Amino acid sequence: MKQIAVQGIAGSFHEDAALKYFNEEIEVVECKSFTSVCELIDADKVDYAVMAIENSIAGSLLKNYQLIRDFHLRIIGEIYLHIQMNLMVAPGVKKQDITDIYSHPVALQQSMEFIEKYFPNAKLHEGLDTAAAARLICDEKPKNAAAIANLRAAEMYNLEILETGIESNKKNYTRFLILSKHGNPTEGTNKASICFEVGHFYGALAKVLNIFAENRINLNKIQSVPILGKPNEYTIHVDIEWEKTKNYDKAIHQVLKNATSLSILGEYTKGDVYLHD
Incomplete structure (x- = not known):
């Protein structure tokens, strides 16, 4: 079984991209940072990695370009994932109960129109990734909090979805690179x-x-x-x-x-x- 390093945890957009790209059973290795992802490949502790490189709204992740060069990694593939943001809560929590919202800072930014319209007084909490916010809600089951994450995270952590597609721009895509220590032969690529x-x-x-x-x-x-x-x-x-x-x-x-x-x-x-x- 292939081992794939991703930044974030199970239920993240990175994991979603890995599952769709490889289209087979894989073992996802969770990492706290993109640097850790690269270190695992460099040390031959995983087979491949999936790394976000640009978003159609937020732009390019310049640090990740530097990491690819510093660790002498090779890009062997890519995938573009449509990013949809969803509001989710612990079972039983209602919209009117929400006073706190947890997610990745970019996800919060991309959902700001929805937040300002329906939860103008909510306290926003930034975390390492969207799936971590969903897991926090699952573990602590707060009665007044929600997370913004993808549908897979809601399913994995048994959360109820109150709203789907809350992102401000519906044409929101992230490009993920598939990385390895060894490159593809030129023949057959385009x-x-x-x-x-x-x-x-x-x-x-x-x-x-x-x-x-x-x-x-x-x-x-x-x-x-x-x-x-x-x-x-x-x-x-x-x-x-x-x-x-x-x-x-x-x-x-x-x-x-x-x-x-x-x-x-x-x-x-x-x-x-x-x-x-």
Whole structure:
């Protein structure tokens, strides 16, 4: 059975992404931080990891880009998960009883319109993840509190759902990366995540980016990440897609000649988008 490290606990969105990606029985290894996730892979204590890298509302998780590079991990896949927020309580608790709401800070932020409309005086409590908030409600069974989490968490921790889909923006997706110590062979893949640095002269970045266009490579994401300890210097992360492997190989060789450094973080198959159940 594959062992998969995730940030958070059972019932989290990370676990949900792992279950959908692998589509088989897996053992999920819970971690308190993304750093711990990477340490487990690096020490060969798990087979793979699932790590959030960007959200369509909150944006990119820049620290996770740095972790992937620091631990020399390889991206072997991706999955896009539709994020739905739900209000849940211990059995018997009613809406009018709620004075406290627990969840991850991003989940609270993404549900703020609902909270301000129906619970303007509620005290908000931030935790490590949404599933941990659900488990707290399950364990302590407070008569005046609710959690915001996904449907799987409600099912796992025997909570009653008072409202579904309370997120402010219904087009809310998170992209999760599947990580390993070893990468995929290039053949059979159609997407890659790479990072590079360029010199400080006019047109240096544009020249590299034009290489992809000239080779019919689709550049669908570009993200600059500050280099620690080097003011005004950045690593450029890009995601690229191709139809013909030879075009990709040619483009990479040309980028090597025009960048001061280049790292291929992973070559994989473009991921599926999963709606909530």
